[in-house]
Amino acid sequence: xxxxLEGRLxxxxxxxxxxxxxxxxxxxxxxxxxxxxxxxxxxxxxxSLYIYHQQTExxxxxxxxxxxxxxxxxxxxxxxxxxxxxxxxxxxxxTRPMGDIAASIEGGDVSSLKSLKGIGNRxxxxxxxxxxxKMGKFALMRxxxxxxxxxxxxxxxxxxxxxxxxxxxxxxEARQLVKLAIRNDPSITTPEELFEEVYRAQRxx
Numbered sequence: 001x002x003x004x005l006e007g008r009l010x011x012x013x014x015x016x017x018x019x020x021x022x023x024x025x026x027x028x029x030x031x032x033x034x035x036x037x038x039x040x041x042x043x044x045x046x047x048s049l050y051i052y053h054q055q056t057e058x059x060x061x062x063x064x065x066x067x068x069x070x071x072x073x074x075x076x077x078x079x080x081x082x083x084x085x086x087x088x089x090x091x092x093x094x095t096r097p098m099g100d101i102a103a104s105i106e107g108g109d110v111s112s113l114k115s116l117k118g119i120g121n122r123x124x125x126x127x128x129x130x131x132x133x134k135m136g137k138f139a140l141m142r143x144x145x146x147x148x149x150x151x152x153x154x155x156x157x158x159x160x161x162x163x164x165x166x167x168x169x170x171x172x173e174a175r176q177l178v179k180l181a182i183r184n185d186p187s188i189t190t191p192e193e194l195f196e197e198v199y200r201a202q203r204x205x
Contacts, residue, residue: 001053002026002051002053002062002064003050003051003053004048004049004050004051005019005021005026005028005048005049005051005064005066006021006046006047006048007019007020007021007022007026007046007047007048008020008021008044008045008046008047009038009041009042009043009044009045009046009047010025010043010044011043012038012041012043014035015029015030015032015035015091015092016028016029016030017030017038017047017066019047019049019066026064027064028049028051028064028065028066029063029064029065029066029088029091030065030066030091031065031067031076031090031091031094031095032094032095032096033072033094033095033096033097033098034066034067034068034072037068049066049067049068050066050067050068050069050070050072050073051064051065051066051067051073052064052065052066052067052073052076052077052087053065054087063087063088065087065091069166071098071137071138071141071166071167072098074138075098075102075135075138076090076094078131078134078135079094079127079131081130081131082123082126082127082130082131083126083130084123084126085123085126085127089118092117092118093116093117093118093119094116095116095117096115096116097141098138098141099138099139099140099141100112101113101116101138102135102136102137102138102139102141103135103139105127105128105131105132105135105139106132106133106135106136106139106199108128108132110124110125110128113127113128133196134192135199136195136196136197136198136199136200137162137167137192137195137196137199139199140163140167140169140195140198140199140202141167141168155188155189155190155191155194156178156182156194158191159174159178159191159194159195159198160174160175160178162191162195163177163178163198177198177201177202178194178198180198180201181194181197181198181200181201182194182197184197184200184201185197
């Protein structure tokens with residue numbers, strides 16, 4: 001399975017690119033929120049992408065879907081876990097920034113989700129029912145976030161590092177949010193629980 005590619009940008013289309021890596025050209029679909037970041041990338045330049053690779057018996061032709069960050073790929077994999085949303089439908093639907101969509105899911109905002117391409121009322125409700133309570137980390141994404149970097153193992157420091165290095169928060173803000181979240185719920189034992197509490201605490205600030 002292909003999980004990551006680095007290479008030279010050969011062509012850009014409306015929803016896909018052709019990437020040359022190791023003398024092989026890969027056709028890669030990009031959700032709209034990823035494609036937006038390619039507007040400033042020149043053909044011939046170097047790019048790198050995290051890849052979701054799908055190939056099944058019913059669909060033997062490989063489909064590659066690209067993301068700038070591992071967190072975006074993680075979000076995508078959760079999104080397609082919703083009944084009746086496959087990878088290709090998700091690519092078409094994700095027309096807004098990941099953080100906005102995640103916040104709509106956490107807030108149970110059916111109207112906002114219905115504005116996504118191909119998402120009707122019933123599917124929006126399924127998305128909320130399946131994913132609400134799992135989107136706090138993604139809803140914290142800032143548009144200025146930098147690409148992924150390594151993080152520390154300590155629970156509190158791990159969450160602070162993700163907030164700063166991958167989600168675009170300032171260090172002081174991240175420390176404040178984590179401190180407040182732990183004060184609100186000292187029983188937190190996992191990064192996922194801490195991210196959800198950080199998201200709730202931020203909304204109350």
